[in-house]
Amino acid sequence: MPFNIGVPEMILILVIALIVFGPGKLPEIGGAIGKGIREFRKASLDLTRQFNVELAREAEAAKARQERVVCAKCNVENPSANKFCSNCGTELPVLTA
Numbered sequence: 001m002p003f004n005i006g007v008p009e010m011i012l013i014l015v016i017a018l019i020v021f022g023p024g025k026l027p028e029i030g031g032a033i034g035k036g037i038r039e040f041r042k043a044s045l046d047l048t049r050q051f052n053v054e055l056a057r058e059a060e061a062a063k064a065r066q067e068r069v070v071c072a073k074c075n076v077e078n079p080s081a082n083k084f085c086s087n088c089g090t091e092l093p094v095l096t097a
C-alpha cells in the first residue's frame with residue numbers, strides 16, 4: 001500500500017473532520033469513509049489476485065520455454081513447443097506434461 005493509516009492519523013482526521021463539519025455530520029461522514037475504505041481494500045485485493053494469476057502464468061510460460069527436446073537424429077536441442085527439429089526437420093517426440 002502506498003500509505004498506511006494508523007491510529008494517530010485516524011485521530012487527526014477525526015479531529016479535522018470534527019472541526020470542519022461539526023459533530024452532527026460525523027456519523028454520516030464516517031459511514032462514507034468506511035464504505036470508501038472497504039471498496040478500496042476490495043479493489044486492491046482484486047488487483048493482487050490478478051497480479052498473482054499473471055505471475056503464475058508467466059512462470060509457467062518461462063518453464064515451457066526452458067523445456068527442451070533433443071533430436072534423436074542430430075542431437076540438437078529444440079524447444080518443447082517445436083514439432084520438428086530446427087536443424088534437420090525430423091519430427092520431434094511430443095512431451096506430455
Ligand SMILES: [Zn+2]
Pocket residue numbers: 071072073074075076085086087088089090
Ligand atoms: Zn535434428
